[in-house]
Amino acid sequence: DVKVTQSSRYLVKRTGEKVFLECVQDMDHENMFWYRQDPGLGLRLIYFSYDVKMKEKGDIPEGYSVSREKKERFSLILESASTNQTSMYLCASSSPLTVWYGYTFGSGTRLTVV
């Protein structure tokens, strides 16, 4: 069964810490995405990547960076975590080379910054 795996379901970090959220997909997808989801604000795109070493800013990139050294892995980095980054983080992948061309999501990481 193909899947997108996020390394942690729950994380608690302290303000100022550097935080890494990992996402791995086993579908050989070219495209990968990071979203955050907050009540009343819906899903907001942070960063995305269309290929290895490539990255593009989404709607809310401030305070975040990403890394895509391998096709299957897309990491979201909070350089200095702040309480307003407490949120649900969702990773997704897709491929423009398939008829399906839809999104497959991971199970999410609930991050709390204290």
Add this chain to the structure above:
Amino acid sequence: KQEVTQIPAALSVPEGENLVLNCSFTDSAIYNLQWFRQDPGKGLTSLLLIQSSQREQTSGRLNASLDKSSGRSTLYIAASQPGDSATYLCAVRPGNYGQNFVFGPGTRLSVLP
């Protein structure tokens, strides 16, 4: 800019009812549309994907329709069950072959036993 809305924001029905969830989008030039389900505290699970050339897709008790010209999609759930309780989101991919879906805010469904 493409915008996606979903009405109602929340819906509560007794078990066994057939129900319809609505999704509207402002720009009819879309590539495809995808419906998702999200359980509390979990990720999004794909339910159905409709290509722009299709009118509907079916999976089990679910049927999704697409009317591009009017900017609408509906998700029909037959014989609802308590296990259908979740938030349902629709997302459209703009027709300029942009890679990124635009998501609606979701409809929170409660099916009462």
